[in-house]
Amino acid sequence: MGKLLEVNNLSISFTQYVQGLNRHDTKVISDLTIDVGEGEIVAVLGSSGSGKSLLAHSILGILPYNSHVTGEIKYKGNILDQELKEKIRGKEICLIPQSVNFLDPLMKVSEQAIGECKDEKERDEKKVRQREIFSKYGLDESVDDLYPFELSGGMARKVLLSTALVGNPDLLIADEPTPGLDAKSVKETIDDIRNLKEQGKGVLLITHEIDVALKTADRIAIFYSGYVIEINNVDNFKNADNVLHPYTKALINSLPRNGFNLTEGVQPLEDLPGCPYWENCPIRLDKCKDNKPELVNHDGIMIRCFNFKGDNDGA
Amino acid sequence: MELKANNISFSYNKRRQILKDFSLSVDSNRIIGLMGDSGSGKSTLCKILAGYLTHYSGEVTLDGNKIPDRGFYPVQLIFQHPEKTMNPKWKMEKVLNESWTPPKELRDTFGLKDQWLTRWPNELSGGELQRFSILRAINPETKFIIADEISTMLDAVTQVQIWEKLINHAKANNIGILAVSHDPELLEVICDDILFFDEINNL
Amino acid sequence: MSDLPWYNRGLFSSLNLRQKTLLTIALTGLLLLVIFISGMMINANLPTDFSIKMQPPSFEHIFGTDWMGRDMFIRTIKGLSLSIMIGIGASIISSIIATILAFVASINKFCDSFVSWLIDLFASIPHILLIMMISIALGKGAFGVIMAVAFSHWVNLTRVLRAEVLQINTSEYVALSKRFGKSKLWIAKEHILPLVLSQIFVGTLLVFPHAIMHESSVTFLGFGLSPHEPAIGIILSESMTYLAMGAWWLAFFPGLALLIVVLLFDIIGDNLKRLFDPSQANN
Numbered sequence: 068m069g070k071l072l073e074v075n076n077l078s079i080s081f082t083q084y085v086q087g088l089n090r091h092d093t094k095v096i097s098d099l100t101i102d103v104g105e106g107e108i109v110a111v112l113g114s115s116g117s118g119k120s121l122l123a124h125s126i127l128g129i130l131p132y133n134s135h136v137t138g139e140i141k142y143k144g145n146i147l148d149q150e151l152k153e154k155i156r157g158k159e160i161c162l163i164p165q166s167v168n169f170l171d172p173l174m175k176v177s178e179q180a181i182g183e184c185k186d187e188k189e190r191d192e193k194k195v196r197q198r199e200i201f202s203k204y205g206l207d208e209s210v211d212d213l214y215p216f217e218l219s220g221g222m223a224r225k226v227l228l229s230t231a232l233v234g235n236p237d238l239l240i241a242d243e244p245t246p247g248l249d250a251k252s253v254k255e256t257i258d259d260i261r262n263l264k265e266q267g268k269g270v271l272l273i274t275h276e277i278d279v280a281l282k283t284a285d286r287i288a289i290f291y292s293g294y295v296i297e298i299n300n301v302d303n304f305k306n307a308d309n310v311l312h313p314y315t316k317a318l319i320n321s322l323p324r325n326g327f328n329l330t331e332g333v334q335p336l337e338d339l340p341g342c343p344y345w346e347n348c349p350i351r352l353d354k355c356k357d358n359k360p361e362l363v364n365h366d367g368i369m370i371r372c373f374n375f376k377g378d379n380d381g382a
Numbered sequence: 383m384e385l386k387a388n389n390i391s392f393s394y395n396k397r398r399q400i401l402k403d404f405s406l407s408v409d410s411n412r413i414i415g416l417m418g419d420s421g422s423g424k425s426t427l428c429k430i431l432a433g434y435l436t437h438y439s440g441e442v443t444l445d446g447n448k449i450p451d452r453g454f455y456p457v458q459l460i461f462q463h464p465e466k467t468m469n470p471k472w473k474m475e476k477v478l479n480e481s482w483t484p485p486k487e488l489r490d491t492f493g494l495k496d497q498w499l500t501r502w503p504n505e506l507s508g509g510e511l512q513r514f515s516i517l518r519a520i521n522p523e524t525k526f527i528i529a530d531e532i533s534t535m536l537d538a539v540t541q542v543q544i545w546e547k548l549i550n551h552a553k554a555n556n557i558g559i560l561a562v563s564h565d566p567e568l569l570e571v572i573c574d575d576i577l578f579f580d581e582i583n584n585l
Numbered sequence: 586m587s588d589l590p591w592y593n594r595g596l597f598s599s600l601n602l603r604q605k606t607l608l609t610i611a612l613t614g615l616l617l618l619v620i621f622i623s624g625m626m627i628n629a630n631l632p633t634d635f636s637i638k639m640q641p642p643s644f645e646h647i648f649g650t651d652w653m654g655r656d657m658f659i660r661t662i663k664g665l666s667l668s669i670m671i672g673i674g675a676s677i678i679s680s681i682i683a684t685i686l687a688f689v690a691s692i693n694k695f696c697d698s699f700v701s702w703l704i705d706l707f708a709s710i711p712h713i714l715l716i717m718m719i720s721i722a723l724g725k726g727a728f729g730v731i732m733a734v735a736f737s738h739w740v741n742l743t744r745v746l747r748a749e750v751l752q753i754n755t756s757e758y759v760a761l762s763k764r765f766g767k768s769k770l771w772i773a774k775e776h777i778l779p780l781v782l783s784q785i786f787v788g789t790l791l792v793f794p795h796a797i798m799h800e801s802s803v804t805f806l807g808f809g810l811s812p813h814e815p816a817i818g819i820i821l822s823e824s825m826t827y828l829a830m831g832a833w834w835l836a837f838f839p840g841l842a843l844l845i846v847v848l849l850f851d852i853i854g855d856n857l858k859r860l861f862d863p864s865q866a867n868n
Contacts, residue, residue: 114537115508220421246534249419250564277538314539321542323567329546330539333493333510336501434760454766466757471779481765521765 070141071238071269072103072126077138079121079130092135094338095121097293099138100362100369103238103269108260109298110272110280113290114334115243119273123240126271127162128152142238157182161231163241167223170215170230177201177211180230193233200229204259221252228259238269245279257282277322288369289315292334292343295362298369311370314344342372350374383410383445385431385457385526385558390440392426400426401438403584406577410525410558413549415569418579424562425462427579428530431560432459444525456525458518460532464511468503474514475499481518492517492547509540516548526558534563545572606856613849613856617669620846624666631655631663639827642834649834652827660820661839665846667816668797671731672850675800676792678735680742680785687746687781688773691754700747707740716799717808730809734796742788746781753777783861790854794847801843817843 079096095118103109113119124130126140128149140147142155156162164170170179180197184190201210204225210218218226224244231239241260245253260283263270274280280287281304288298289312296312303309307319317330332347339345341356348355352373362369363377386407393399400423408414418424429435431442433455442449444456461467468477478484478499489496492513498506512532519527527548533541549572552559563569569576634654642649648657690700707715716733723729753759753776762772797817803809804818812819817839824835 114540115535117507249421275535275537317539318537321538323565323571327542327545327571329542331493331543333495333540334507336497336506433764452766455764458764459761461757467761469758469776469780480762480767518761518765 070102070104071107071143072271073141074099074101074122074126075139075141076100077122077125077136077140079118079125080135081131082133082135094293096125097338098362099295101271101288101295101298103271105237105269106264106267107286108264108270108272108284110274110284110287111290111295112274112277112280112287115246115275117275117290117334118293119290120242123162123242123271123273126152126160126240127156158234159236160238160240161234161236163228163231163239163244165243165246167215167218167227169227172215175212175214176218176226176230180226180233182233196235197229197233200232201226204229220248221255224248224252224256225259236268238271239263240271240273242273243275244272245274245276253279277318289318293338294343294371295369296344296371298362300368303368311365311368311375312344312372313348313350383525383556383558384408385410385560386443386446387427387431388441388443390427390430390438390442392423392430392435392438399585401430401583401585404440404582406560406582408526408558408560410556411553412575413552413559413561413573415573415576416560416562416579417564417566417569417576418562419564422579423583424579425530428459428528428560428562431526432457432528434459454521454523456523457528458521458524458526459528459530460512460515460519462531462534464508464515465503467515468511470503472503473499474501474503474506477503478514478517482521484517484520488517488520488551491551493543509536509544512536512540512544516544520548520551520555520557522555524557526560527552528560528562530562531564533568534565541568603860606860610853610856610860613853617846617849617853620662621666621669624662624664624669627659627663627666631659639830639832641832642838648838649832651824651835652832657834657838660815661817661842664815664817664820664839665842667727667810667814668800668818668843669846671727671734671800671816672793672796674731675734675738675796676789678731679739679792679796680789682735682739683742683746683788684781684785686739686743687750688777690747691750691773691777692769697747700743704740704743704747707737710737712737712799713802716803717806720803720808725809726811727814730800730803733803734799737799738792738795742785742792745784745788749781749784750777753780783857787854787858787861790850790857793850793854797843797847797850 077096077099078094080092080094082092099122101109101111111119111122121130121134125136126147130136142151142160145151170176177194177197180201181190181193184193198208198211206222206225206229210222210226215223244256244260248256257279260270260272264285272280272284281301284301286298286300287304288295290296291314297310297315299310299315304319307316307325310316310319317328319325320328321330330347335343335346341358342348342351342360345351345355355373358373360371360373361377362371363375365375365377384407386405388405390401390404391399392401404427406414406416416424426435430438433442433449433451449456494513494517498510503511516532529548533544536544549559551557561569561573566576632655636654637646637650638652638654640646640650646656646658648661650656651660686700686703690697715737716730719733719736720729723732759772759776762776767775800809800816801818801821804816805822807822810816810819812823820839821836824832824839827835
């Protein structure tokens with residue numbers, strides 16, 4: 068089965084100046100492996116400010132200059148290097164940004180959706196396509212000539228989504244599409260994202276809201292302290308017994324509808340030599356303190372924990 | 383004690399009124415939920431109750447008395463984004479002690495690690511900073527806490543931790559809480575009573 | 586790696602940018618300090634030797650000698666140190682004025698409009714005119730010049746600081762601090778001052794070149810220092826008489842030295858700004 072997007076062992080760190088003269092490397096994403104197939108929605112779920120947006124930025128090739136990236140990203144089987152990223156972003160891979168602040172405030176929305184064109188012919192073709200998509204999302208012709216600040220909240224969201232779709236991308240990356248929206252808009256956003264899947268597009272959804280992930284995604288990757296600790300099918304998240312990692316269990320049990328159960332412990336500030344969840348783990352082993360578990364495939368579930376053997380280990 | 387808001391009306395400009403004849407009351411030792419969508423004016427109400435905005439009509443009273451503007455304000459607001467409420471050039475220890483010096487046991491209860499105290503605000507995550515905000519707010523002089531979407535940006539595990547600790551502390555110290563959120567499921571589990579913002583705002 | 590820019594190779598490649606910035610500041614500062622201290626130790630009454638008067642630059646007298654046979658290099662150093670002293674005095678006083686006014690503006694609306702009015706008033710008078718007026722009113726001399734330069738150079742820094750203080754004052758952490766019962770004075774001292782301190786510092790350094798230039802120009806025009814205080818301006822104005830006779834070195838070297846000193850201060854100011862501003866420091 069051909070995967071649309073494959074990310075293998077991606078690590079991103081930043082060089083920053085801290086107090087005085089010291090340069091400090093901050094690791095934000097460690098050893099991240101994830102894939103998205105056609106017609107599939109994969110959610111990356113992690114607390115806000117944990118750096119998961121950088122995954123989106125690195126796929127689009129818009130990381131800042133002081134970042135350092137290792138690992139590989141493949142798109143349709145080809146290694147996605149900076150050159151390819153620049154070639155296909157906005158065409159085959161598109162970002163649905165968080166808010167209208169990402170739009171150019173001095174440009175009409177239809178012109179932003181059309182983007183740069185080589186000649187008049189391409190421009191006309193794209194104009195037709197833009198109109199088509201805008202009407203599909205209920206944006207009539209009067210919207211074309213509006214500037215971003217004139218859009219209402221709901222309209223703005225639709226404009227952002229349609230703008231991303233004008234290039235007819237195969238893969239969409241949605242970065243925190245829901246915070247600050249009212250209940251109705253959240254529901255519409257969820258419907259829109261699900262609808263993309265029916266069109267056969269792959270979606271990488273980056274969010275901190277577990278409900279949004281549960282309602283849209285096919286698979287959910289749990290992002291903890293820079294690591295993906297578990298990737299599981301969405302159905303297994305209905306019950307804490309069906310997920311493997313103790314943090315994932317804690318996460319599910321802590322939802323208000325599942326009993327609002329308390330689990331102590333905080334995410335570590337620094338990259339630990341062992342498992343990132345070692346400090347708070349109820350099922351930790353002796354080796355967890357100093358050895359880092361790999362992300363392994365355990366009965367179709369990707370898990371980073373020594374308690375679970377990978378299929379390839381012959382256990 | 384009772385925190386009361388009587389017929390509060392507020393508008394930023396003449397064209398758009400945000401609050402009209404808004405009244406509510408919170409008893410200490412009770413946790414009242416206030417449910418409303420974002421952009422409905424919840425945050426404005428919170429700022430009025432906690433004394434951040436003053437040019438409103440109507441009155442906010444504590445046991446029937448107006449709250450003096452000088453000194454420690456007995457109604458403390460906890461914001462959605464803790465990073466904005468901390469001076470970026472202060473270490474966390476100073477940030478925490480600006481309100482009062484919480485004893486070590488209390489810091490432990492809220493899961494505050496000693497090593498965080500020597501950090502700058504931008505070195506900690508939202509969940510960690512929010513614990514500091516809460517500890518600052520539960521000063522011994524605090525009578526009421528207004529919690530404005532304090533767990534919206536946090537993961538579910540941290541959400542349980544901070545609410546559980548905050549509620550336990552409030553019940554033990556007779557502090558009333560007004561929990562403002564857009565999330566009905568959350569309010570259902572943490573509150574004694576839930577009010578709907580749009581129903582009591584007479585717009 | 587081979588794609589490093591040229592300045593990151595060789596001798597300094599082991600240093601990171603922050604260290605390089607600091608090294609630049611340290612070296613520049615040291616150079617200025619050497620000029621200043623050596624100038625201070627030179628007796629203003631240089632020996633006159635008419636047998637060597639009006640000599641063009643040579644290895645013995647690298648800046649040449651003047652009409653009384655005094656070594657121009659020594660005179661220039663002495664003049665520079667005087668100019669630096671006046672510059673330091675003027676820029677410190679102007680920063681103090683700027684800081685006080687910026688905080689006064691934050692007290693209430695009335696104070697704010699008063700400070701804005703003062704800024705507009707002083708900004709509308711040409712610098713050089715203002716300096717001459719104050720300098721004459723205070724009886725010329727070093728004191729008069731320092732005060733004149735200080736009172737004409739607080740405007741820009743005040744404008745920057747006022748905006749900065751205003752912004753900090755409307756932040757959530759200041760609002761919260763008030764709810765914790767902290768006084769305005771406490772907030773000014775603990776919250777606002779640390780945040781604007783770097784700006785005050787850089788502002789002071791960046792006023793410096795202006796101060797020296799203006800000091801020299803008023804002195805050159807005859808409204809500043811008296812001839813017994815041989816700052817660069819005096820040297821330059823004296824040299825005017827002899828320029829026509831072809832004694833170009835009398836004006837050229839002191840003028841160049843003045844420019845270099847001004848440039849050095851500018852370098853320190855710019856580098857400090859980069860050091861203090863974390864968003865630029867990562868560049």
